[in-house]
Amino acid sequence: MLTAKQIELLTLLLKQETSVTASFLAHELHISVRSIKSYVASINSEGNNKIIVSSNKGYRLADKSIAESLIHGHSTIPESYIQRAYLLIRKILIDHQEVDSFDFCHEVFISYSTLKSDLAKWNIAFKRYHVRFATKQSKLVILADETSKRKLLSKIIFEEADHKLLDIATLYKLYSQETVQHLSCLLRRHFDQNKIYINDYSFMNMLLHLLIILDRVKKGSSLSYHPVKDTPQQQQNPLVISLCESIEKQFKVDFNANEKEEIDLLARSNINSHLINSDLHLSKIIDQNSMSLTQTIVNNVYNNYGIDLSKNSFIIPFSLHLNTLYNRIKRGSFNPNPLLSNIKLECPLIYEIAIFVSLFLSDVFNQKIPEDEIAFLALHIGTELERQKSNEQKLKCILLCPNYLDWREQLYNKLLFHFGSDIHIIEIASHLSEITSKKYDILITTTQMDYIHSSNIYYLCPLNFDDYTAELAKKLRELKFSLKKKQVLAELYHLFNPTLFFVDPPMENKVDIIEFLCTQLLKQGYVNESYFDQVMEREDASSTDFDDLAVPHAMKCNAIKTVIPVIISHKGIIWKSKPVHVILLPTISELDKKHFAALYEVILSLFNQRNLKETVLTIHSFDDFYQYIYSHLNT
Incomplete structure (x- = not known):
């Protein structure tokens, strides 16, 4: 192994x-x-x-x-207790295996005593999912109801989406760096010149497919064009015509009708799915059989894996992909996928879901789906999961705009072009009555709403959009930080523990303070024995003090459970060359690592202030400290 x-x-x-x-x-x-x-x-x-x-x-x-x-x-040897947990979850919840505890120890090269220790750590780490790991007659089992098991399975599949399925560095290894750079710049220039927003995931997906098409044509392997009669035909977009012409000129190639149709569908499936989400418009570009097929696949995936792929951002591109896949089956020719090995190795669970989908499609099309095409299915699924994870960090936005003189489409595109990294537009409506039950972080409206007083409603006039960009940018920054504060507030009870709160301890230097806190964490089962060395390695690299505040921490998020020990020192503790009065040691588990950046920013904002020393003098107990945090997060 x-x-x-x-x-x-x-x-x-x-x-x-x-x-x-x-x-x-x-x-x-x-x-x-x-x-x-x-x-x-x-x-x-x-x-x-x-x-x-x-x-x-x-x-x-x-x-x-x-x-x-x-x-x-070969399967890789899981090297941490979390990796071993993921392996066990996959065996039990995906492969539906009975797992003998001694066989599992042998497979992952650990002792039975280590497994018992892992069980204790798993039950701490995964407590929030309402599941319990145990042994039953020498079998390893996961005790939970079906809803909790599905949430747990969904969690580890989403974690796998952290492996970037597709980025520019990967393309450099697959194709000439010069070709990738030239095509990427050409593609980006076309979108920018036409003021069209395309998110990073769709851009990379489009870039990969264009590289595949370009490579195929340059090698003289163009597919002969045989139009499929039962596939809806659509007039090409002027943007696509211009794009094809630019690629042909830049790389000295000629696309036939098949390649141009492929690029046209590629563009339609990756650009602003909200702009083509009406049933009438969809019926013009997507075969209804493909739409029905996609809906069935979405339902099957949810029922088996607890993964929700029901958004237009997945359904539209995937339905169009099924169109082209069906065409390739009829022509008897398939695209090679240069990412096949990467996907199978880096994202085995997502690839497993793609295999599940391919078996269903094999029955529908009466044709075995090749591995290269399975990898394209995995790419669509993985990209959607990455997009969903990215959107979790954005403000949920509703656009309220009458569909007059194409204002809605223009404003939607302008908002995403300028603020696509900050907002996720979840709904476009014409009337307020359409969104009364919707939850959102900001409502952007072209209609004056003086009768409603809310800090998360923003009015702008579509006729002079540029006049509002600076003010809207400031508004979005404030709302994003407010949202981060709410996230920390929701976790406040779990982040701070009265048994890890200390006022005026006898230690007088940072090494003794850090060792004391790490010892307490170890005694209470939050970390392992090497944690002190990890924190000191980071501290020795660069001091973690900020005026009256110090925030020592380890580089890796590998705690068993997340917590933040606190020390309040009224007289101050010498850290580097001057005293600090508040010491926080963020101890973050692997399961919570994605929240660390937001947590760190908010915590710094609470304590990194000029009058911190005066504030500290008012804190004498955990209740004082908790009340201070709670009141500031609520402002």
Whole structure:
């Protein structure tokens, strides 16, 4: 069984055309040259012949096909208790296996005592999901109702979406960097010139597909054009015509009707799904069979995995993708997917969902779906999950605008073009009555609403939009910070613990203070024994004091459970060269790491103030401290 780093090493070598040095590999994998040599020896022991060969030029794979089979034939060894939890959850909730506790120990190379320790840690870490891990007649089980199990499964699938399925660095490894840069700039220029917003996920998806088409044409593998009669035909968008012409001129290629149709559908599926969300408009560009098929797939995925793919941001692109997939099946030709290995390795759960979908489609189309096409299905699913995670950090916005002289479409596009990284437009309405039951963070309206007094309603006139951008930007910043404060307020009870609150402790320097807090955390089961060293490693790199406040913390979010120990010192504790009066040690679990940035910003804002010393003098107990935090978060 290979470790995660050994898998990464093989994957990196698969992408190299020539021998590369140990120094290069060590730099790319962020490990030492000695570790590279050790990993090479371990990997070579997996086969009868050498898998990685070395020379004075460096390392290369003896046979790439052997390396690929080795990667896909091995599962990586989970190296932390959270990774082991994810493996167990997958076995029980996805594969529906009965898991023997001793067999599990053998598989992940841990002792039975470590497993018992893991069980205790899992039950602390996953307590909020209302599940309990236990052993029952030597079997490992997850005790919970079906709703809680589904939420837990949804959680780990969304966590997997943190592995960037697609970014510019990945494309550089698959195609010429020059080609990727030129095509990316050309694509971005076309959208900017036409003032059209496209989010990062859709942009990267479109860029990948254009690279595939371009690569195919440049290699002389253009598909012959055979229009499919039962697929709706649509007049091409002027933007797409201009884009095709620019790509042809830039890269000296000629697209046939098939490629142009492919690019047209690609653009329609990635640009502003809200603008084509009416039933009338959808019926013109998407075959109703594909829409029905997508709805069935969305329902099946939700019922089996608890993942909600019912938004237009998924349904429209996926339905159009099914259109093109059906066309490729009829023509008997399929697109190669250069991301196949990456997706299978980095996102096995998302790929598993894609296999589930492909088996359903195989029955519908009476045609086995190739692996490359399964990877495209995974790309759509994973991209939607990434988009949903990104939208969680944005303000939920409703646009209230009468559909007069195309104002709605123009304003929608302008808002996203300028503020797409800050707002997620969840609804577009013409009348207030349409949104009375909707929850939102900000309502942007073109209708004066003086009779409603609310801080989250913003009026602008669509005729002179640019006059409002600076004021709206300030409004959005204030609302985003207010939202972060509400998120921290909701978790306040779990973040601070009276048993980890101390006033005027006897220690007089930061090392003793940090050691004292880490010892308390260890005694109460929040961290492991190495936590003090981790915090001091970060502190030694750069002092964490801010005037009267110090916030020491570890670089990694690997606590068993999230908590923030607090020290209040009325006389002050010397930190670097001057005294601090408030010390917070954010101790964050892997499950909560995505909230750390927002938490850190809010906490700093509460204590990083000029009169902090005077405030500290009023705090003598945990209740005083809690009341101070609560009152400031409520303002």
